[in-house]
Amino acid sequence: MQHATITRRHHAITAEQAVRASPTLTQLVALTQDSQRRLRAVLPLVPPALRDCLEAGPIEGSSWCVLVRNNAAASKLRYLLPGMEAHLRVKGWDVERIRIKVSTP
Numbered sequence: 159m160q161h162a163t164i165t166r167r168h169h170a171i172t173a174e175q176a177v178r179a180s181p182t183l184t185q186l187v188a189l190t191q192d193s194q195r196r197l198r199a200v201l202p203l204v205p206p207a208l209r210d211c212l213e214a215g216p217i218e219g220s221s222w223c224v225l226v227r228n229n230a231a232a233s234k235l236r237y238l239l240p241g242m243e244a245h246l247r248v249k250g251w252d253v254e255r256i257r258i259k260v261s262t263p
Contacts, residue, residue: 189217196222199249200242208234213261220254222246225261232258 193214201209211231215223226232239256246253 190214193217193222196246196251196253197224199251200245203238203242203245204235215257215259220252221257222251222253222255223257223259225259227261229260232260 193216196217197212197214201212204212208231211227212235213225215225217223224235226235235258239258243253243256246256
């Protein structure tokens with residue numbers, strides 16, 4: 159019995175090419191960009207001192223998560239959530255709820 163030799167050639171591709179070749183990666187990039195756009199849309203509603211504490215988080219259906227650096231910022235942000243949710247809905251996003259998650263370094 160003779161074994162066939164398989165020659166593998168590795169070609170480098172760019173991240174953009176990889177994303178285009180994978181529907182899963184394409185969807186992930188789209189969700190990440192959407193989350194970042196949502197954050198930019200609500201930042202004017204957030205006091206300047208809190209803005210640097212926020213990061214765009216995951217989107218799960220009509221729920222969006224905002225990552226916050228510490229508990230104090232999360233506590234202050236909770237009071238702003240109803241206005242932020244309403245603002246996003248007016249801008250066309252399907253957001254029923256914004257969740258806050260304190261991110262750990």
